[in-house]
Amino acid sequence: MIDQLRKIYSTLQVYKDSSDELGIDYKWFTTDNHEVIGIRNDELTSKDISLLTAFLSPYNVKFPNPTDVEGKWRKLIFSTEPIEGEKEWKPSNPFRFVYFSFNKDQVEPILFKDAIEALFDKQVSILWHNEHEGFIIEQQMVDEDSISYDQIIDILMSDLYVKINFFVGPYKKDVNDLSLHYKSLTNVANQVFQYTNKSVVTYVDAIPFILTKQTDEGLRLDISKTILHEYIYDEETIKMIETFFECNLNLSETAKVLHLHRNSLQYRLDRFVDKTGIDIRQFHNAMTVSLALLARK
Amino acid sequence: MAELKLVNVKKVYDNKVVSVEDFNLEIRDKEFLVLVGPSGCGKSTTLRMIAGLEEISSGDLYIGDKRVNDVPPKDRNIAMVFQNYALYPHMDVYNNMAFGLKLRKFKKDEIKKRVDNAAKILGLENLLNRKPKALSGGQRQRVALGRAIVRDAEVFLMDEPLSNLDAKLRVQMRAEIQKLHSRLQTTTIYVTHDQTEAMTMATRLVVMKDGIIQQVGAPKEVYDEPDNVFVGGFIGSPAMNFLNGKLIGNYFIMDDVKLLVPDGRLKILKERGYDGKDIILGIRPEDINDEQVFLDFSPETKVNASVEVAELMGAEIILYSQVNNQSFVARIDSRFNITAGDTIDLAFDLSKAHFFDKETELRIK
CATH class of the missing domain: 3.40.50.300 (P-loop containing nucleotide triphosphate hydrolases)
Structure with a gap:
């Protein structure tokens, strides 16, 4: 595609490494392969820009300039074939991709990156999908001072006034099938926040969401109706069950959270057994009902 | 600001x-x-x-x-x-x-x-x-x-x-x-x-x-x-007690337990048409007393309760009791040694209690 575009726009250049500047006399775009390309403004009419924007994403010059390491990650993930004469770079530690998203126009990518680097106290690679979404690439380190993503959210909210979601991928030790892994995480990240109000979701948390999403919509509806019976539209009971699961099937804890007497909770769970034949105090039953609740969403 | x-x-x-x-x-x-x-x-x-x-x-x-x-x-x-x-x-x-x-x-x-x-x-x-x-x-x-x-x-x-x-x-x-x-x-x-x-x-x-x-x-x-x-x-810890009963005449009735409703509260309940109807009595644990002076003064709001659990908190004891199969909690002074299994008289200070509609659960006022 780039070659074809170059035939039309002679000034087209591909952004390669951090020593390049994203010049303001160029209009920058990202391709589907996450390559950043620029065309000189004087070669573009407004019609050209509209047309290019239809199949390329505009690349904001307010993005932090990509670092060398980010460039290497891009090559590892997006290059289809090794570049001749260049020894393939590999990360020295296990790493994971952490997807982030925040509302459009709430914070400048440069500020976000500054804050993230301050939290990790080192240069952190970020691959931007657009100005409000992307992946942080976190290398596994022994760091006594490390903090959780839940804490990171609170810090960033108070400093940047931004609500962030994180989907934390699993650690990987090698770069095999990296492109596929990245693509799969991107897909999951795009779906998982439709199912939960949590701001931090791990890969392990997401598995039931992913599996449920794979099933046919009709089957999902049938499962939720069959398992939940009349409770399918009973928001109060659904909330009680969800809280019971969040409290690891602990009756006392659930009663405390719901501000109910333990006996009342016990009674309501017994009533659920009477109506559905399912005792969610048993782990395997709880798992089934949990999936039925996901199917209902 | x-x-x-x-x-x-x-x-x-x-x-x-x-x-x-x-x-x-x-x-x-x-x-x-x-x-x-x-x-x-x-x-x-x-x-x-x-x-x-x-x-x-x-x-x-x-x-x-x-x-x-x-x-x-x-x-x-x-x-x-x-x-x-x-x-x-x-x-x-x-x-x-x-x-x-x-x-x-x-x-x-x-x-x-x-x-x-x-x-x-x-x-x-x-x-x-x-x-x-x-x-x-x-x-x-x-x-x-x-x-x-x-x-x-x-x-x-x-x-x-x-x-x-x-x-x-x-x-x-x-x-x-x-x-x-x-x-x-x-x-x-x-x-x-x-x-x-x-x-x-x-x-x-x-x-x-x-x-x-x-x-x-x-x-x-x-x-x-x-x-x-x-x-x-x-709001309140321990929480307010809620007891189900019926207003009959001048009394809040829980089967065989009768509590005399003070005039002011009674007037409001009757004016709102609750005579003969199911209502909820709400009373805070500290408004249930075991002192003799209260018991003498309130013969018609007195209940005989068996203590199921008594938690000594230092200056006070939290008693978990039942009246007519309805649980309630009382917070009393710890000067007397009360233990689980004891049976004691307690006076409900209904002048500080509230009544709630059984259906809407709103306070009757």
Whole structure:
């Protein structure tokens, strides 16, 4: 595609490494392969820009300039074939991709990156999908001072006034099938926040969401109706069950959270057994009902 | 300083779940307003809508005279403190407080002035060079407060800021936040699920349940005059007792137990047409007495109860008993040695009790 575009726009250049500047006399775009390309403004009419924007994403010059390491990650993930004469770079530690998203126009990518680097106290690679979404690439380190993503959210909210979601991928030790892994995480990240109000979701948390999403919509509806019976539209009971699961099937804890007497909770769970034949105090039953609740969403 | 106004504010999530419904409230300048309620009641969502972190589905939010629904969070002149009082782990206290201002490109000397001032207010002057791991939990939370103070904001928003602290430290920090508020006089909106925290800190309380305001009022007013069963049960520890019975003639009847209803309450109940109807009696544990003088004075509000559990708390004993198969809790003086299995006479002070409609659970007034 780039070659074809170059035939039309002679000034087209591909952004390669951090020593390049994203010049303001160029209009920058990202391709589907996450390559950043620029065309000189004087070669573009407004019609050209509209047309290019239809199949390329505009690349904001307010993005932090990509670092060398980010460039290497891009090559590892997006290059289809090794570049001749260049020894393939590999990360020295296990790493994971952490997807982030925040509302459009709430914070400048440069500020976000500054804050993230301050939290990790080192240069952190970020691959931007657009100005409000992307992946942080976190290398596994022994760091006594490390903090959780839940804490990171609170810090960033108070400093940047931004609500962030994180989907934390699993650690990987090698770069095999990296492109596929990245693509799969991107897909999951795009779906998982439709199912939960949590701001931090791990890969392990997401598995039931992913599996449920794979099933046919009709089957999902049938499962939720069959398992939940009349409770399918009973928001109060659904909330009680969800809280019971969040409290690891602990009756006392659930009663405390719901501000109910333990006996009342016990009674309501017994009533659920009477109506559905399912005792969610048993782990395997709880798992089934949990999936039925996901199917209902 | 600022006043805030929420008019018919509603929050509906994409999955159609209504988190906050028809929220109307005026928050006064310099007020310390506490949103309290159980988990999932919509209190944090309300706070986040004020902050601009959650979009308002419908309704209007005003800070001062300005409608701010579409104003980005960073331009609302607010500062936030959250439950995870996490700090930048690799930065010292000074830089933790300064970082938000650095990101906003404040000048160095202005940053220094603000950080020094916040450190002085919070007694952190000697800790400015320390990293978070060298601080106690309370000191870290003070730094988190400092990070908000340096903003010089019109409104402080605090979302369960003490819930990660241990019980002792929480009590201490409660007092510190109150002192801070009386010194800075910044309008503060504070979210907690802890009714003790709410009672002790608030100028006014907003009790919420299922996204709906249940009652707004000064802590004492809400405690003494709960609008419904939920508020009566949520505010106060141990919780208010609720006993089901019927008003017949001048008495509240629970099968074979009869309690004489005082004239004033009786008049209201009869005027509202509750004679012969099922109602709920709500009485606080401290309004049940075992002292002889009360028992002598209240022969017709006396019950004979068997004690199931007696918890000695030091100056008082919490008794868990039953009357006509309905459980209740009494808080009595610990001068007598009462143990589980004892049978004792207790007098219900019905002049301080409340009656609630059985169907609507609203207080009959």
